[in-house]
Amino acid sequence: MNTPFNNYLTNLEKAAKILNLSEKETAALREPNKVIEKKISVALDSGEQKEFNAYRVQFNNARGPYKGGIRFHPAADISEVKALAALMAVKCATVNIPFGGGKGGVQCNPKELSAGELEKVARAWARAMADDIGVDKDIPAPDVYTTPEIMAYILDEYEKIKGRSEPGLITGKPIDLGGSLGRGTATAQGAVYVLEELIKMLGKEQGQLTVAIQGFGNAGYFAANILHNLGYKIVAVSDSKGGIYNATGLNPVEIMKIKEEQGSVTNAAGAQIITNEEILTCDCDILIPAALDNQIREDNTAAVKAGIILEISNGPTTPAADKILREKGVVVVPDVLANAGGVTVSYFEWVQNRMGYYWTEEEVFAKLKPIMVKAFQDIWRFAEEKKIALRDAAFILAVERIVKAMRLRGRV
Ligand code: GLU
Numbered sequence: 001m002n003t004p005f006n007n008y009l010t011n012l013e014k015a016a017k018i019l020n021l022s023e024k025e026t027a028a029l030r031e032p033n034k035v036i037e038k039k040i041s042v043a044l045d046s047g048e049q050k051e052f053n054a055y056r057v058q059f060n061n062a063r064g065p066y067k068g069g070i071r072f073h074p075a076a077d078i079s080e081v082k083a084l085a086a087l088m089a090v091k092c093a094t095v096n097i098p099f100g101g102g103k104g105g106v107q108c109n110p111k112e113l114s115a116g117e118l119e120k121v122a123r124a125w126a127r128a129m130a131d132d133i134g135v136d137k138d139i140p141a142p143d144v145y146t147t148p149e150i151m152a153y154i155l156d157e158y159e160k161i162k163g164r165s166e167p168g169l170i171t172g173k174p175i176d177l178g179g180s181l182g183r184g185t186a187t188a189q190g191a192v193y194v195l196e197e198l199i200k201m202l203g204k205e206q207g208q209l210t211v212a213i214q215g216f217g218n219a220g221y222f223a224a225n226i227l228h229n230l231g232y233k234i235v236a237v238s239d240s241k242g243g244i245y246n247a248t249g250l251n252p253v254e255i256m257k258i259k260e261e262q263g264s265v266t267n268a269a270g271a272q273i274i275t276n277e278e279i280l281t282c283d284c285d286i287l288i289p290a291a292l293d294n295q296i297r298e299d300n301t302a303a304v305k306a307g308i309i310l311e312i313s314n315g316p317t318t319p320a321a322d323k324i325l326r327e328k329g330v331v332v333v334p335d336v337l338a339n340a341g342g343v344t345v346s347y348f349e350w351v352q353n354r355m356g357y358y359w360t361e362e363e364v365f366a367k368l369k370p371i372m373v374k375a376f377q378d379i380w381r382f383a384e385e386k387k388i389a390l391r392d393a394a395f396i397l398a399v400e401r402i403v404k405a406m407r408l409r410g411r412v
Pocket residue numbers: 067068069070139140141142143144171172314339340342343344346
């Protein structure tokens with residue numbers, strides 16, 4: 001079965017084999033250290049009391065405190081959150097920042113909840129998890145459909161319970177509560193740093209390359225914007241309601257205006273309407289999945305036309321699709337590298353909170369770029385040397401680092 005967690009296990013087993021890990025070492029990475037699954041109850045505006053499933057999965061903390069976002073989504077079940085927590089451990093090790101991996105979630109549809117109800121859900125999540133999270137223990141952040149405002153409610157609730165200020169508890173906060181400059185665009189900016197290095201390696205001309213982006217949330221929108229400003233041609237974008245394609249190019253700022261005013265990118269005039277499935281196989285040089293997992297699968301991969309896939313979302317490509325893409329000669333920049341700019345600036349936010357001293361946006365990006373570039377170059381060279389895919393190279397380098405830390409702690 002193509003569950004996100006099974007996909008993680010397939011990638012783990014491949015890395016474990018090449019690294020010659022013992023059974024005990026591999027087993028330690030097959031299951032999370034701790035799974036917290038609770039029911040939270042919230043009074044809706046209608047007066048009805050509603051229960052939601054709330055999760056935090058603490059996957060591995062050998063390299064540092066658990067780190068990872070919280071998503072509010074109807075599909076956020078325990079299998080997905082477990083997979084995302086595992087990917088966070090691999091991601092933090094890929095870019096070599098001193099964190100482990102965790103992930104949280106609330107199974108809910110935020111589009112059906114009012115702002116007040118969302119605040120209650122966030123505060124209830126914080127109360128349910130207060131004893132398991134903390135600046136030196138487990139540091140949450142935003143993910144799909146969670147925002148800096150939600151982070152602020154979680155921080156406030158947690159600090160009330162603990163009776164102390166602890167801004168480094170959570171990252172992706174509003175700037176006025178200790179958030180880092182640059183965090184909002186960090187995922188997209190990090191992905192673009194990696195893409196530009198890849199394009200140099202491939203010896204391609206950057207200007208005029210065409211780009212399709214599935215998902216117009218925080219990461220997808222900023223990626224579209226940064227690439228547009230660099231001279232790439234954005235030919236297709238989509239949101240949860242569908243997508244648009246225009247071979248002559250789209251202006252992301254104008255499309256965002258339409259989405260904000262009319263609810264969806266599909267209301268833009270002069271573009272061909274396409275589905276979220278069609279955007280994956282549209283005519284483009286670079287495909288950027290920036291929505292949900294399991295999008296590029298065995299059944300639709302043959303039709304992919306892009307030569308480069310830059311995974312801004314977590315887990316968009318299944319292992320079976322990876323195999324077909326490699327045979328087709330498509331270069332896949334894996335999520336654990338491509339979207340690691342977000343958690344890297346979360347790390348900077350945590351560092352700044354602990355120092356109580358804040359950096360300019362220029363300083364943040366000047367620190368982010370070398371981390372992304374080095375991670376890309378290490379993975380690229382290793383993949384070339386071993387004649388393997390970038391995902392396999394990233395997993396091998398990351399798993400090796402995690403296992404080294406587990407060995408040093410005498411855990412395996
Ligand atoms: N949710 C983001 C991710 O999947 C960011 C996590 C973080 O900043 O801790 O990488």
